[in-house]
Amino acid sequence: MIREKLEPIALILEREVLAASGSMWGWGIFAGKLLIDGLLFHTFAMTDTPRFGAEVLADFFYILFGTTILLGVLLTMRLFPEERSQKSMALLMGAPIASWQIILGKYLSALTILATITAASVYLPLLVLLHGRISWSQVGVGYLGVTLVGMATCAIGTWMSSIARTQLQAALLTSGVMVALLLGWLISSLSAPPLDAFFAATSFYDAHFKGFMYGRIHTSAVAYYMGLTALPLWFASLQMQLERRA
Amino acid sequence: MGLVGRNGAGKSTLLSILAGLRTPSAGELLLDGHPVTHEPQRLRARVGLLAEPPALHDEMPVARFISWCAGLRGIARSRREAMTREAMRRCDIEDVAGKLVGELSHGYRKRVGIAQAIVHEPDLLLLDEPISGLDPSQILAMRALVRTLGERALVIVSSHILAEIAQTCDHVLMLEDGKLVLDKPWNTHGQELGELEREDTVTLEVVLETSDSEDARGILASLDMLMGTEQLSQRAGTARFITRVSREDHHQVARALVERGANLLTLREVDREAGELEELFVRFARQSDGPEEKGKGEEE
Numbered sequence: 001m002i003r004e005k006l007e008p009i010a011l012i013l014e015r016e017v018l019a020a021s022g023s024m025w026g027w028g029i030f031a032g033k034l035l036i037d038g039l040l041f042h043t044f045a046m047t048d049t050p051r052f053g054a055e056v057l058a059d060f061f062y063i064l065f066g067t068t069i070l071l072g073v074l075l076t077m078r079l080f081p082e083e084r085s086q087k088s089m090a091l092l093m094g095a096p097i098a099s100w101q102i103i104l105g106k107y108l109s110a111l112t113i114l115a116t117i118t119a120a121s122v123y124l125p126l127l128v129l130l131h132g133r134i135s136w137s138q139v140g141v142g143y144l145g146v147t148l149v150g151m152a153t154c155a156i157g158t159w160m161s162s163i164a165r166t167q168l169q170a171a172l173l174t175s176g177v178m179v180a181l182l183l184g185w186l187i188s189s190l191s192a193p194p195l196d197a198f199f200a201a202t203s204f205y206d207a208h209f210k211g212f213m214y215g216r217i218h219t220s221a222v223a224y225y226m227g228l229t230a231l232p233l234w235f236a237s238l239q240m241q242l243e244r245r246a
Numbered sequence: 247m248g249l250v251g252r253n254g255a256g257k258s259t260l261l262s263i264l265a266g267l268r269t270p271s272a273g274e275l276l277l278d279g280h281p282v283t284h285e286p287q288r289l290r291a292r293v294g295l296l297a298e299p300p301a302l303h304d305e306m307p308v309a310r311f312i313s314w315c316a317g318l319r320g321i322a323r324s325r326r327e328a329m330t331r332e333a334m335r336r337c338d339i340e341d342v343a344g345k346l347v348g349e350l351s352h353g354y355r356k357r358v359g360i361a362q363a364i365v366h367e368p369d370l371l372l373l374d375e376p377i378s379g380l381d382p383s384q385i386l387a388m389r390a391l392v393r394t395l396g397e398r399a400l401v402i403v404s405s406h407i408l409a410e411i412a413q414t415c416d417h418v419l420m421l422e423d424g425k426l427v428l429d430k431p432w433n434t435h436g437q438e439l440g441e442l443e444r445e446d447t448v449t450l451e452v453v454l455e456t457s458d459s460e461d462a463r464g465i466l467a468s469l470d471m472l473m474g475t476e477q478l479s480q481r482a483g484t485a486r487f488i489t490r491v492s493r494e495d496h497h498q499v500a501r502a503l504v505e506r507g508a509n510l511l512t513l514r515e516v517d518r519e520a521g522e523l524e525e526l527f528v529r530f531a532r533q534s535d536g537p538e539e540k541g542k543g544e545e546e
Contacts, residue, residue, distance in 0.1 A: 090301040095318040096291035
């Protein structure tokens with residue numbers, strides 16, 4: 001029974017990953033992300049002044065935080081608008097599968113590609129080993145944080161992609177939501193109580209990611225990112241359901 | 247089953263509803279007598295759709311794409327390969343099994359579109375404009391394929407090419423403004439137009455130059471050899487008719503018309519079934535336009 005439910009999700013995931021790995025676009029994104037990560041790491045994290053390995057790693061995960069969000073936006077903007085422009089959406093919409101299976105298949109495909117590209121950046125913290133020591137738990141926790149950020153970004157991107165008619169629209173919508181979440185701290189500082197506490201708590205970076213950079217796991221932060229993953233996916237499923245039953 | 251109607255009549259909407267892609271705003275959708283309006287999954291599992299343009303994934307090899315579609319429609323992995331092979335055999339695309347879908351010609355793309363629609367052996371197959379964009383040899387092959395598909399499933403062909411419907415369907419549905427205005431078996435339809443043995447008659451299209459359609463109708467009515475004459479249009483100083491004549495008399499029609507003073511512009515034998523369907527189509531379209539619209543058309 002469970003296998004039957006998972007099979008269409010796996011099929012959608014498989015097709016998306018194969019399509020990306022067989023395209024110039026997919027490899028371009030892959031190479032571009034590694035290049036930007038490398039350049040930023042060497043410019044901002046690997047400075048000439050002596051520093052603790054933990055500080056360098058914190059800077060590395062700060063860079064990875066930003067590039068992961070950007071990658072999430074780029075990977076998810078194609079999910080549905082591309083199908084619509086190629087008129088292949090009927091294959092999914094007309095299949096005897098639930099809307100959540102379509103959404104989950106698409107979402108997991110973006111997340112798989114994002115995780116693969118992110119994992120390829122692991123050579124950068126290893127470079128720190130050439131000059132000093134690193135804490136493996138900090139590396140592990142940092143990557144956990146980046147994965148959670150990727151999960152939430154891809155979920156928001158999947159939702160926006162299910163709404164948008166074009167890839168540009170999807171990218172702009174996802175970017176808009178991400179900027180709003182990132183600016184939570186700024187809005188918080190401009191707001192009066194009790195709204196300031198609310199906006200501070202929704203802040204995508206300040207309130208939740210900083211701990212991961214230094215190897216600290218806060219369950220509230222994990223719950224925040226998980227919530228920010230589940231909620232948009234649920235909205236996306238509802239959106240898909242509405243579209244299929246319009 | 248042929249589905250015809252003017253642009254905007256509701257053909258595509260009906261196909262979307264039948265394919266489980268939309269919900270009817272009113273009414274009930276029945277499948278084998280059971281309501282499925284609110285059970286779209288049941289409906290989708292038993293329907294195959296060839297959309298226009300066909301929904302395909304260009305980056306996938308043909309066999310893999312069809313197998314992927316089978317998987318999406320719930321076909322178990324163990325049966326998928328055999329069913330994919332069978333669908334490709336029926337659509338005669340085995341020779342391109344390893345090619346990328348994006349590399350195929352238009353005709354092959356249509357066939358791949360049909361193969362994905364039948365791979366799960368649906369009870370209802372919906373074909374939207376199956377011959378659009380095909381060359382004459384591909385059209386013949388597609389007609390043969392559609393007839394073959396009709397042996398195993400109910401096939402609904404939506405097309406604005408009436409000759410296509412006439413040649414591949416044995417039942418016609420005509421939509422006008424979202425309403426069904428004609429629903430009848432095609433092989434009995436000829437009885438409406440004349441009580442003739444169809445094998446012995448020829449259908450003719452007659453176009454006369456005249457500003458007075460009454461006058462033109464009078465000339466045609468005076469020819470005893472013509473049977474079941476219907477006027478199709480009157481515009482820009484010409485009147486267009488469709489009529490029947492016995493096969494042995496049809497060479498006399500031109501001379502008889504000229505002798506009665508008609509300015510004959512066109513006289514041609516038309517595909518009988520397509521001509522009848524076209525005539526019906528025009529008649530229903532004219533009725534639904536109403537007298538105001540009709541008047542406007544005549545002025546034009």
